[in-house]
Amino acid sequence: MLQQRFHTYLNTYTDAATLAFYRIAFGLMMFFSVVRFAMNGWINKFYITPGFHFTYYGFEWVKPIGIYTYLVFIVCGISALMVAFGYRYRLGIVLFFLSFTYIELMDKTTYLNHYYFISVISFVLIFLPANVFFSADAKRKPSLFSNTVPRYTVDILKVLLAIVYFYAGLAKLNSDWLVAAMPLKIWLTGNTHLPIIGPWLGREWVAYAFSYIGAVYDLFIVFLLLNRRTRLFGFTLVVVFHLLTRILFPIGVFPYVMIISSLVFFSPQFHRKVLAFIAKLFSKGKLQPTENLQHRAVANKPLALFLSLFILIQLLFPFRYLLYPGELFWTEEGFRFSWRVMLMEKAGYIQFKVTDSTTGKTVYVNNRDYLTAFQEKQMSFQPDFILEYAHFLHDLYARKGMADPKVYAESYVALNGRLSTLYINPDVNLAKEDESFAHKTWILPFNDTITGF
Amino acid sequence: MKKILVLSLAVLAAACSSSDNSNVNTGNYDRTALMTSWADNIIVPSFENYQAKANVLSAKATAFSAAPSQQGLDELRAAWLEAYLAFQHVGIFDDPKAFELHLIEGSNTYPADVAGINSNIASGTYNLSQPVNYAREGFPALDYMLYGVGNDDAAIIDYYSGNSNARTYVADLASHIKTVADSILADWNGGYRATFIAGTGTAVSAPINQTVNNFVKNLEKDVRTPKLGIPAGLFSNGTTFPNKVEAYYRNNVSHQLLTEAITASRDFFNGKYFGSETTGPGLKGYLDAINAVRDGQNLSAVINAKYDAALAAVAQLDNSFSNQITNDNSKMLAAYQAMQQLTVYEKLDMLQALNISIDYVDGDGD
Numbered sequence: 001m002l003q004q005r006f007h008t009y010l011n012t013y014t015d016a017a018t019l020a021f022y023r024i025a026f027g028l029m030m031f032f033s034v035v036r037f038a039m040n041g042w043i044n045k046f047y048i049t050p051g052f053h054f055t056y057y058g059f060e061w062v063k064p065i066g067i068y069t070y071l072v073f074i075v076c077g078i079s080a081l082m083v084a085f086g087y088r089y090r091l092g093i094v095l096f097f098l099s100f101t102y103i104e105l106m107d108k109t110t111y112l113n114h115y116y117f118i119s120v121i122s123f124v125l126i127f128l129p130a131n132v133f134f135s136a137d138a139k140r141k142p143s144l145f146s147n148t149v150p151r152y153t154v155d156i157l158k159v160l161l162a163i164v165y166f167y168a169g170l171a172k173l174n175s176d177w178l179v180a181a182m183p184l185k186i187w188l189t190g191n192t193h194l195p196i197i198g199p200w201l202g203r204e205w206v207a208y209a210f211s212y213i214g215a216v217y218d219l220f221i222v223f224l225l226l227n228r229r230t231r232l233f234g235f236t237l238v239v240v241f242h243l244l245t246r247i248l249f250p251i252g253v254f255p256y257v258m259i260i261s262s263l264v265f266f267s268p269q270f271h272r273k274v275l276a277f278i279a280k281l282f283s284k285g286k287l288q289p290t291e292n293l294q295h296r297a298v299a300n301k302p303l304a305l306f307l308s309l310f311i312l313i314q315l316l317f318p319f320r321y322l323l324y325p326g327e328l329f330w331t332e333e334g335f336r337f338s339w340r341v342m343l344m345e346k347a348g349y350i351q352f353k354v355t356d357s358t359t360g361k362t363v364y365v366n367n368r369d370y371l372t373a374f375q376e377k378q379m380s381f382q383p384d385f386i387l388e389y390a391h392f393l394h395d396l397y398a399r400k401g402m403a404d405p406k407v408y409a410e411s412y413v414a415l416n417g418r419l420s421t422l423y424i425n426p427d428v429n430l431a432k433e434d435e436s437f438a439h440k441t442w443i444l445p446f447n448d449t450i451t452g453f
Numbered sequence: 454m455k456k457i458l459v460l461s462l463a464v465l466a467a468a469c470s471s472s473d474n475s476n477v478n479t480g481n482y483d484r485t486a487l488m489t490s491w492a493d494n495i496i497v498p499s500f501e502n503y504q505a506k507a508n509v510l511s512a513k514a515t516a517f518s519a520a521p522s523q524q525g526l527d528e529l530r531a532a533w534l535e536a537y538l539a540f541q542h543v544g545i546f547d548d549p550k551a552f553e554l555h556l557i558e559g560s561n562t563y564p565a566d567v568a569g570i571n572s573n574i575a576s577g578t579y580n581l582s583q584p585v586n587y588a589r590e591g592f593p594a595l596d597y598m599l600y601g602v603g604n605d606d607a608a609i610i611d612y613y614s615g616n617s618n619a620r621t622y623v624a625d626l627a628s629h630i631k632t633v634a635d636s637i638l639a640d641w642n643g644g645y646r647a648t649f650i651a652g653t654g655t656a657v658s659a660p661i662n663q664t665v666n667n668f669v670k671n672l673e674k675d676v677r678t679p680k681l682g683i684p685a686g687l688f689s690n691g692t693t694f695p696n697k698v699e700a701y702y703r704n705n706v707s708h709q710l711l712t713e714a715i716t717a718s719r720d721f722f723n724g725k726y727f728g729s730e731t732t733g734p735g736l737k738g739y740l741d742a743i744n745a746v747r748d749g750q751n752l753s754a755v756i757n758a759k760y761d762a763a764l765a766a767v768a769q770l771d772n773s774f775s776n777q778i779t780n781d782n783s784k785m786l787a788a789y790q791a792m793q794q795l796t797v798y799e800k801l802d803m804l805q806a807l808n809i810s811i812d813y814v815d816g817d818g819d
Contacts, residue, residue, distance in 0.1 A: 189743045190808030192481050193653050202481035202743065349801045351793075361690040364682070412797045419747035419755065420801045 015268030016133035023130035027084025062105035086135020129297035167339035169218030174452025181207035183345030225265035330446035348380030390430035484653035498727035506536040514627030521613035550640035563593035600702035685785035695775035745806035766791035
């Protein structure tokens with residue numbers, strides 16, 4: 001019965017224009033993101049200048065490669081254009097996924113949910129027939145052309161988008177967000193100088209209103225977009241919501257990525273119109289040849305199963321934090337890659353102390369001698385950063401001639417408007433602790449309770 | 454973990470009631486009034502005072518340089534201490550002009566580079582605006598010139614009588630301090646005051662943001678670290694440096710200078726007008742207005758308690774930090790710890806509450 005329905009679904013087809021539209025939108029947006037990143041001087045600032053980089057567990061080998069790092073960005077930008085034009089699409093999207101993900105893995109200081117989102121989307125796009133319609137590939141190789149694609153290849157994009165929104169909404173259902181209106185209460189007061197809305201932002205009830213509206217929006221927006229009758233209203237909300245976040249917070253291209261991505265929920269007629277408009281813009285005339293209407297892009301059962309498995313992982317992975325003891329916001333064990341977007345205000349202050357095991361001589365470390373301001377800021381409240389930096393200090397002072405340097409941290413962290421408290425056990429020699437997926441016992445307990453997801 | 458979804462309704466009720474009893478507070482703080490008061494009641498008066506003291510210092514140095522005498526030396530030394538104390542107040546405001554003229558590095562980099570000073574004197578050619586001279590000029594260099602060039606006053610006066618280059622150098626040092634003070638004050642009295650008051654935006658480069666960052670930086674990097682941490686050996690393998698204290702050659706005023714610096718910091722935090730008992734808008738008022746409550750206490754009260762604790766720990770110290778370090782360094786370490794606590798609450802909790810970015814990164818968030 002279920003299998004029957006799966007088969008039926010597998011062999012349902014939809015207009016190829018939607019995937020083609022998304023391919024173009026995604027490719028162009030990524031191209032401009034890379035250009036913007038370069039124009040802001042961030043390649044140099046984040047990857048070339050710093051002498052030390054924070055790596056992801058298991059991906060320590062992914063590092064900036066000096067001046068060649070620019071090449072990775074060039075590959076990323078060019079492959080984004082290949083995707084947009086549908087020119088050697090498969091090669092383009094694979095290169096884009098690899099180069100973009102490589103960039104993100106080079107230094108976790110710059111970790112952002114939306115970068116992870118782009119990696120996830122581009123990974124899935126590798127397996128989708130996004131180049132069978134309105135693409136250079138289909139023009140070059142007419143046998144590739146298809147007017148339709150299996151429906152699941154479009155639906156999976158919607159599902160991924162739905163996960164981002166819905167999980168971001170779930171994550172907001174916690175006592176800090178709903179009872180204390182934190183961290184919005186902190187963030188909004190910083191914007192009271194803005195024209196028109198500014199004077200309202202310092203009011204407490206406004207922080208509560210924003211918190212609740214934000215949670216409700218995230219939880220329900222996908223349903224509004226799914227339903228044809230509420231779609232336009234939903235999209236209006238998407239635009240207003242993301243533009244507002246753009247005004248209030250420094251969140252770069254993320255709002256635009258989400259606005260453009262949510263257009264995937266629109267009907268294929270809409271995507272056809274957009275493509276026809278583009279075609280006219282370049283005076284190419286007709287959108288599609290009339291012959292060759294059979295399904296070239298056929299359903300592929302193993303691929304569908306593989307993508308289902310991928311979705312399942314996406315659904316479960318954000319909940320891995322349940323396997324760890326302690327408060328998620330405090331320990332951050334399982335925090336990343338779980339769509340906890342703009343959810344907490346956390347800051348730290350950390351002073352490392354390196355002691356010679358033989359002589360007992362002690363040095364206090366000036367973090368800024370080795371880290372950029374951005375790296376130091378991120379390091380100061382994230383345990384895996386702290387540990388990696390402690391190992392760096394151990395090795396550094398060992399090279400300087402210290403006997404088996406012991407590394408201790410005097411570390412304070414403030415979370416969501418609580419007074420800062422000691423964060424790392426100051427008596428633990430961090431040089432002797434190893435990174436793993438196990439719980440980090442040297443994080444001091446959180447002296448409060450946050451309930452919720 | 455005890456994470457459950459059901460709380461929402463109870464939560465909603467709690468949320469409403471908690472917002473009801475604090476509705477007096479709109480959370481809006483008049484940033485323009487804050488900036489105006491900072492400029493007119495604290496920063497400009499501090500620089501005026503500093504400039505006046507720098508003028509006296511320069512005049513006394515010129516007089517002493519023209520005719521070295523015991524009386525001239527005494528007067529110059531008194532003027533030096535007065536100006537040095539006044540400097541502890543202006544070091545907090547590293548405004549663009551002060552930054553451009555290197556007010557902080559050029560006035561108070563210590564220990565003084567004695568070899569460099571002697572080589573400047575010998576050659577007679579030097580540019581006091583150059584970074585290479587930071588440790589050869591300012592108050593630490595004058596400290597050496599007024600107390601360190603001879604074993605007693607007679608020897609010091611003799612030294613100047615027989616060394617015209619040294620006479621010129623001492624006058625140049627004081628004159629440079631005066632010139633920098635004049636330029637900064639002229640900038641404020643020119644167009645900068647208006648720019649400053651208008652700069653209430655949230656950008657890292659906005660004057661309000663810079664002022665708060667400079668204020669915290671002063672406490673951490675210009676007060677805690679050099680006045681206590683470095684001489685007490687905290688940054689140097691535990692090796693102490695009795696010779697790296699502030700005003701080493703005079704050697705009985707490092708306590709006074711530190712107390713002045715912490716008091717200046719506390720007064721700025723509280724919005725206390727310079728040279729007056731009146732209190733106006735300040736970081737304390739700002740924190741209170743946005744309801745920054747931590748552990749059931751106003752964050753401003755927590756911070757003020759830490760100022761008191763830091764001043765109390767410093768009060769335990771000998772007038773000569775060199776002696777303190779040699780005889781009982783643990784009191785220096787205790788004072789450092791007290792300053793450390795204060796630094797944490799200001800740099801971490803206060804900046805977080807005010808939503809002021811600590812660094813100069815303009816990357817994206819999400």
